[in-house]
Amino acid sequence: xxxxxxxxxxxSIWLASWVTITIxxxxxxxxxxxxxxxxxxxxxxxxxxxxxxxxxxxxxMRPDSxxxxxxxxIAENAIFLLLASCLIKLFNGKPPRTSVVINASxxxxxxxxxxxxxxxxxxxxxxxxxxxGYFLCITAGAVDNTELLSKRQKAFFFVSxxxxxxxxxxxxxxxxxxxxxxxxxxxxxxxxVIIVWFAVTRAExxxxxxxxxxxxxMMLFAWCDIVMYLSAEPMYFGAMLCSAAGIxxxxxxxxxxxxxx
Amino acid sequence: MIYAENILxxxxxxxxxxxxxxxxxxxxxxxxxxxxxxxxxxxxxxNGFIDITSGLGAEQxxxxxxxxxxxxxxxLPLLFLLAVFEPDSDTLFLSALGIGSGFATFENxxxxxxxxxxxxxxxxxxxMAVGVMHIVSIMMLALGLEIAKRLRLLSFQxxxxxxxxxxxxxxxxxxxxxxEGITSYIxxxxxxxxxxxxNILLSSMRQTNERSSTDKLP
Numbered sequence: 001x002x003x004x005x006x007x008x009x010x011x012s013i014w015l016a017s018w019v020t021i022t023i024x025x026x027x028x029x030x031x032x033x034x035x036x037x038x039x040x041x042x043x044x045x046x047x048x049x050x051x052x053x054x055x056x057x058x059x060x061m062r063p064d065s066x067x068x069x070x071x072x073x074i075a076e077n078a079i080f081l082l083l084a085s086c087l088i089k090l091f092n093g094k095p096p097r098t099s100v101v102i103n104a105s106x107x108x109x110x111x112x113x114x115x116x117x118x119x120x121x122x123x124x125x126x127x128x129x130x131x132x133g134y135f136l137c138i139t140a141g142a143v144d145n146t147e148l149l150s151k152r153q154k155a156f157f158f159v160s161x162x163x164x165x166x167x168x169x170x171x172x173x174x175x176x177x178x179x180x181x182x183x184x185x186x187x188x189x190x191x192x193v194i195i196v197w198f199a200v201t202r203a204e205x206x207x208x209x210x211x212x213x214x215x216x217x218m219m220l221f222a223w224c225d226i227v228m229y230l231s232a233e234p235m236y237f238g239a240m241l242c243s244a245a246g247i248x249x250x251x252x253x254x255x256x257x258x259x260x261x
Numbered sequence: 262m263i264y265a266e267n268i269l270x271x272x273x274x275x276x277x278x279x280x281x282x283x284x285x286x287x288x289x290x291x292x293x294x295x296x297x298x299x300x301x302x303x304x305x306x307x308n309g310f311i312d313i314t315s316g317l318g319a320e321q322x323x324x325x326x327x328x329x330x331x332x333x334x335x336x337l338p339l340l341f342l343l344a345v346f347e348p349d350s351d352t353l354f355l356s357a358l359g360i361g362s363g364f365a366t367f368e369n370x371x372x373x374x375x376x377x378x379x380x381x382x383x384x385x386x387x388x389m390a391v392g393v394m395h396i397v398s399i400m401m402l403a404l405g406l407e408i409a410k411r412l413r414l415l416s417f418q419x420x421x422x423x424x425x426x427x428x429x430x431x432x433x434x435x436x437x438x439x440x441e442g443i444t445s446y447i448x449x450x451x452x453x454x455x456x457x458x459x460n461i462l463l464s465s466m467r468q469t470n471e472r473s474s475t476d477k478l479p
Contacts, residue, residue: 036413039412047426054432057444061436070325070432071325071432074428074429081418
């Protein structure tokens with residue numbers, strides 16, 4: 001019952017925030033006329049709304065059944081590809097360093113392996129993992145190229161994100177107490193990383209630093225998506241709401257970019 | 262069991278002959294209708310294969326996999342057209358309309374031969390709901406491609422995005438009509454409403470086009 005209520009509230013807030021962001025971006029398209037990144041962002045928003053409408057309708061009509069590989073997967077993958085294109089345009093196609101690409105790719109592959117281990121849906125998870133991995137590489141590259149983080153912050157994120165993967169892997173092979181402990185520590189770590197990324201993004205937006213704030217906001221969105229895919233209900237709903245906040249910060253960063261021009 | 266290939270040959274033969282006596286946009290439209298009908302037959306093979314290999318059943322395959330297969334197959338001739346002929350927007354929309362009409366017409370012919378045409382409500386649903394849905398979904402796809410082309414954003418990412426518009430619309434329709442009740446009525450009305458909105462969008466795009474071309478005149 002509680003889960004049902006949380007599901008409906010989260011879905012509604014999620015859909016409402018995406019619709020609002022799309023409307024705001026569309027209205028400001030006159031300002032964004034020469035901004036290719038904003039056009040990619042608008043396409044991503046429209047894809048997301050359609051995907052969420054499908055998800056909404058499915059949840060109303062078939063609340064107890066899991067969606068297999070379905071139509072909204074294509075839209076979700078399109079979102080990742082379009083947001084990556086948005087970043088590429090913003091940073092004039094500057095390629096990320098090889099070490100960053102390797103780390104992001106291996107991290108995405110590890111996540112994909114975990115999803116497959118839980119769901120058994122190979123095709124869906126591999127497709128999603130490939131698109132998400134591409135988005136993660138571009139986002140990590142943007143964070144690296146803008147020199148957003150100090151060495152200590154980089155070490156913190158590296159250790160905490162890979163610890164999450166390690167702990168989630170442990171939950172696959174253990175039972176009862178150890179599994180619960182690993183799960184709980186995982187959720188704390190994931191929440192801590194979200195809070196820190198949120199603080200970093202807000203700080204850069206306050207400093208009106210367009211490049212850094214966009215990179216930070218995109219990374220926050222990417223991390224919230226990872227947390228969503230690694231979480232069960234009701235934590236899934238919390239991550240969903242944080243993801244909605246992340247995309248609002250992406251829009252705010254794009255507006256700073258336009259103001260700078 | 263119906264012999265869909267024979268039905269295709271029977272319907273397509275006069276249309277193929279008519280290509281010899283037409284030119285310009287009429288020829289493009291008839292060619293697109295033939296392409297749409299062939300695409301429909303191809304989708305039937307693929308959906309049948311997925312039905313058997315996935316073990317989901319015909320109904321679940323129609324709800325979850327058919328939209329992806331059908332819209333992807335409809336995209337292929339449009340992509341070919343864009344890549345090889347670089348058509349203007351009118352030609353692109355005309356081709357999309359032809360593909361969608363051909364697809365819907367052939368599908369309806371096969372369903373009527375299988376289920377009969379005695380039930381007027383069934384016939385109305387097949388014509389006004391399913392038929393219109395196929396046209397609206399491919400027109401959404403064409404509109405997405407055209408907007409991407411105009412904004413100079415035509416790339417793999419925007420093609421996937423345009424495809425996701427049509428797939429999701431088709432999938433929402435299939436999901437809504439999969440169960441009896443108020444959702445199925447919403448599903449039946451959805452294509453007609455979407456067609457009206459799409460027509461308004463396309464008309465305003467054409468007007469903007471004409472205005473910008475007259476502004477450029479000395």
